[in-house]
Amino acid sequence: MALIVQKFGGTSVGTVERINAVADRVAAERKAGNDMIIVVSAMSGETNRLLGLASEISDRPVAREMDVLLSTGEQVTIALLSMALEARDCPARSYTGSQVRILTDSVHNKARIKDIDGSRVRADLDAGRVVIVAGFQGIDEQGNITTLGRGGSDTTAVAMAAALKADECQIYTDVDGVYTTDPRVVPEARRLQQITYEEMLEMASLGSKVLQIRSVEFASKYSVPLRVLSSFEDGPGTLISVEDKNMEQPLISGIAFNRDEAKLTILGVPDQPGVASRILGPVADANIEIDMIVQNVAADDTTDFTFTVHRNDFAQGMEVLDKVAKDLGAREVSGDDKIVKVSLVGVGMRSHAGIASQMFSTLAAESINIRMISTSEIKISVVIDEKYLELGVRALHQAFDLEQK
Amino acid sequence: MALIVQKFGGTSVGTVERINAVADRVAAERKAGNDMIIVVSAMSGETNRLLGLASEISDRPVAREMDVLLSTGEQVTIALLSMALEARDCPARSYTGSQVRILTDSVHNKARIKDIDGSRVRADLDAGRVVIVAGFQGIDEQGNITTLGRGGSDTTAVAMAAALKADECQIYTDVDGVYTTDPRVVPEARRLQQITYEEMLEMASLGSKVLQIRSVEFASKYSVPLRVLSSFEDGPGTLISVEDKNMEQPLISGIAFNRDEAKLTILGVPDQPGVASRILGPVADANIEIDMIVQNVAADDTTDFTFTVHRNDFAQGMEVLDKVAKDLGAREVSGDDKIVKVSLVGVGMRSHAGIASQMFSTLAAESINIRMISTSEIKISVVIDEKYLELGVRALHQAFDLEQK
Numbered sequence: 001m002a003l004i005v006q007k008f009g010g011t012s013v014g015t016v017e018r019i020n021a022v023a024d025r026v027a028a029e030r031k032a033g034n035d036m037i038i039v040v041s042a043m044s045g046e047t048n049r050l051l052g053l054a055s056e057i058s059d060r061p062v063a064r065e066m067d068v069l070l071s072t073g074e075q076v077t078i079a080l081l082s083m084a085l086e087a088r089d090c091p092a093r094s095y096t097g098s099q100v101r102i103l104t105d106s107v108h109n110k111a112r113i114k115d116i117d118g119s120r121v122r123a124d125l126d127a128g129r130v131v132i133v134a135g136f137q138g139i140d141e142q143g144n145i146t147t148l149g150r151g152g153s154d155t156t157a158v159a160m161a162a163a164l165k166a167d168e169c170q171i172y173t174d175v176d177g178v179y180t181t182d183p184r185v186v187p188e189a190r191r192l193q194q195i196t197y198e199e200m201l202e203m204a205s206l207g208s209k210v211l212q213i214r215s216v217e218f219a220s221k222y223s224v225p226l227r228v229l230s231s232f233e234d235g236p237g238t239l240i241s242v243e244d245k246n247m248e249q250p251l252i253s254g255i256a257f258n259r260d261e262a263k264l265t266i267l268g269v270p271d272q273p274g275v276a277s278r279i280l281g282p283v284a285d286a287n288i289e290i291d292m293i294v295q296n297v298a299a300d301d302t303t304d305f306t307f308t309v310h311r312n313d314f315a316q317g318m319e320v321l322d323k324v325a326k327d328l329g330a331r332e333v334s335g336d337d338k339i340v341k342v343s344l345v346g347v348g349m350r351s352h353a354g355i356a357s358q359m360f361s362t363l364a365a366e367s368i369n370i371r372m373i374s375t376s377e378i379k380i381s382v383v384i385d386e387k388y389l390e391l392g393v394r395a396l397h398q399a400f401d402l403e404q405k
Numbered sequence: 406m407a408l409i410v411q412k413f414g415g416t417s418v419g420t421v422e423r424i425n426a427v428a429d430r431v432a433a434e435r436k437a438g439n440d441m442i443i444v445v446s447a448m449s450g451e452t453n454r455l456l457g458l459a460s461e462i463s464d465r466p467v468a469r470e471m472d473v474l475l476s477t478g479e480q481v482t483i484a485l486l487s488m489a490l491e492a493r494d495c496p497a498r499s500y501t502g503s504q505v506r507i508l509t510d511s512v513h514n515k516a517r518i519k520d521i522d523g524s525r526v527r528a529d530l531d532a533g534r535v536v537i538v539a540g541f542q543g544i545d546e547q548g549n550i551t552t553l554g555r556g557g558s559d560t561t562a563v564a565m566a567a568a569l570k571a572d573e574c575q576i577y578t579d580v581d582g583v584y585t586t587d588p589r590v591v592p593e594a595r596r597l598q599q600i601t602y603e604e605m606l607e608m609a610s611l612g613s614k615v616l617q618i619r620s621v622e623f624a625s626k627y628s629v630p631l632r633v634l635s636s637f638e639d640g641p642g643t644l645i646s647v648e649d650k651n652m653e654q655p656l657i658s659g660i661a662f663n664r665d666e667a668k669l670t671i672l673g674v675p676d677q678p679g680v681a682s683r684i685l686g687p688v689a690d691a692n693i694e695i696d697m698i699v700q701n702v703a704a705d706d707t708t709d710f711t712f713t714v715h716r717n718d719f720a721q722g723m724e725v726l727d728k729v730a731k732d733l734g735a736r737e738v739s740g741d742d743k744i745v746k747v748s749l750v751g752v753g754m755r756s757h758a759g760i761a762s763q764m765f766s767t768l769a770a771e772s773i774n775i776r777m778i779s780t781s782e783i784k785i786s787v788v789i790d791e792k793y794l795e796l797g798v799r800a801l802h803q804a805f806d807l808e809q810k
Contacts, residue, residue, distance in 0.1 A: 069484035
């Protein structure tokens, strides 16, 4: 008998019919003998309805009250799902974040979980009940309601799994797992059976938006086996866990890409200590998030400095950089918002040389020019022209043998 | 500087516009220097929406989960009202029933308040904040969410006023006070400036549905001055409080009536000890609530027994009574569901004789036949034919000098 945490997102509980479908699935699994904790989000549309009410009341609603308001969304779902289970003669009990006692810090709207008291939930599990927990919400030391921010239900599920030492945390979504790359770009993309936390983090942060990054970090920290599954069709999904030493790792697990990037370059900056922070400081001050950074030293004791930002921040970034260039006496500023980032991800590349050169030669064979390169232990990212995205990803997918078998 | 508790019901907070109007009113009163606790209901329509969701899920939703579901309604309102006040630079803080710690028993859907911890609320008041409390809800010893049943927000307001020793508890409704009788029947009906708890209880239970009976009982028990006001127009409303010994009480405060009554009679029952319970026991067992009871002894050692029930229970009541009549060897059963009850209410009648005879002669002068009479210390009720209701109430209203001055 295992303890399983299952999380169902907004679309999976978006209507009474879907809540009933979830109840059927949970009741069956409980009958099969597993202990079950179910974490749910607000019914899809409900959070937006509540946000709409708040925005009608105030342009800048108080953060504390926003959390009081939004947390009702999940509370409705836990009550309905619990009723649906009881209607199937499956004993169940709902818990708000406050009732579990999911203790968080006091940063309203994006609180972080500090501690979970599992004792009441444990008692209900021992009594044979399915425990339904409201995702996304907690309570601070003073008893104020907090929320974890959008997508926080994934984090709640992983945290509950960690606190109760669950055997597996299953995240039900509208996709049936994690793929080698986006199937809309490469129809031959293959669902991965297994992937490491680190790979998933690289895949997620690079644009394969299946799981909240924070929840994967959390799962990694507490070694909670995490599984991504479809709530609409049966299947084993993708298991995200620690690296399996006994298994031959594939060289590359997947190819992530990001269409939202823009590239800014400042050329001919006098090469002095502290120059990077004098360039990036003003950018950060303007609340622009920076992704890749590349710096090259030129022959004439000046340096060229390139970084990428979200495409929405491109215009503002150029303005900031123009000013910085003047202050630093740099030669020139240039930019390009028609670029994309493509990344190979895989723990296997740690122990295999030659991945980078194979990547570059594959792109070269398609006459795709590489504009920037950045590497980490388990990924290699390149920036290329936007128009080559599909061609590049398909070529790499084939070159690294990621197709359906 | 006074401490005022104000309660706004569902229609008073039914839209964003109305919530803003309430916020204007509260902010003005706070500015005038009063400490304020505001108790609110769910936005009108919201409770029914939630009930609808529950009924789609289950024919008989679990009571515990129903409370988890319904309590979200008030939670939305407290957040929105608190935001609206903050947007007016009026510091405010919302509290769910659980956050105040409104401790109740564990009878879900109709819990009773056992205790209120006023310390956190007091601290916020002392810090100059308006405190917004979710009506209708509490928490039991085990931390389960409970609700007080429909209209329970009035009770929450009175209980908060009692716990915090407020100077007055103001209930904002869609009427501007308690009237001598229903103005739709008697256009000359007059708003009462003041009325005692006992009178209000008789008026409310007899069909003048302005306040929840439980909240009036509660206010009486803790001597909380209660005021009924309109949330849509300004005015002093009606103050409900203890009897004012220094004031000459009017003989009669008002005339209540109830159109929903039906009358059942069992004739010629052998007059033996215990006969009343042998008649009414089976009626109560059928879950039929009994209102008035009248018993007369006839000359031949039999008795006639009449009682009234809600008109919806008439058919079932007659069935039960037919069976009882057979068991008891009674002569006959008869019934009438075309009757109404009209009651004079007033603490003044305690010390004045002649009210009853004036009432009967007034009705006789209009050729209205009295079918039943029942009296208590501060009220006299008669049952008359339904068709005479308006005529009778108008005649009494004039005879006892209740018109607008």
